[in-house]
Amino acid sequence: GEDVEQSLFLSVREGDSSVINCTYTDSSSTYLYWYKQEPGAGLQLLTYIFSNMDMKQDQRLTVLLNKKDKHLSLRIADTQTGDSAIYFCAEWADSSYKLIFGSGTRLLVRP
């Protein structure tokens, strides 16, 4: 079945890079997503990567995908206090037609 796992918490200093990791089990995943959720708000799509790509860069965000190990990471460069939020990775598999989420990583950015 599908399962997505993330570490629960990450704390970084403002200006440093943050790396949030995620592992997934469904090898038929076609798209992998990163969402951001600020307190009391809904989910905002940050970026996505197609399964035939290894890396995608979008301004301060870099997504790395290791298909062999089923490992996905999100790097945020020059992390700011406004980046403090919960980050969810999610996988979409055309075989199941579902979006399955990880439990979320709470990022705390210290001044």
Added chain:
Amino acid sequence: NAGVTQTPKFQVLKTGQSMTLQCAQDMNHEYMSWYRQDPGMGLRLIHYSVGAGITDQGEVPNGYNVSRSTTEDFPLRLLSAAPSQTSVYFCASSSPGEGGHEQYFGPGTRLTVT
């Protein structure tokens, strides 16, 4: 476009009461889904629909019913509310595109069952 709208924003129910959470989208998306979010558990899929007249179960469907009579609307019904259904509920919609099935989320409904 209003995107995905959900009503109500907040609701308190007594155990055994029934209610319907409303979800509507104006983007002509085929795919709609309901998730519940509980602390430390991420979002879990309750039910989803790939088009009008078609629904299917997600990971945690028990205690919930859905129907999809139009493309725009996807209501979620709680027939007999239980305290275990206290949660934040999110509706989402999508259509296939460049980003796969990029989901657009509503603002959520915070439900408390006492």
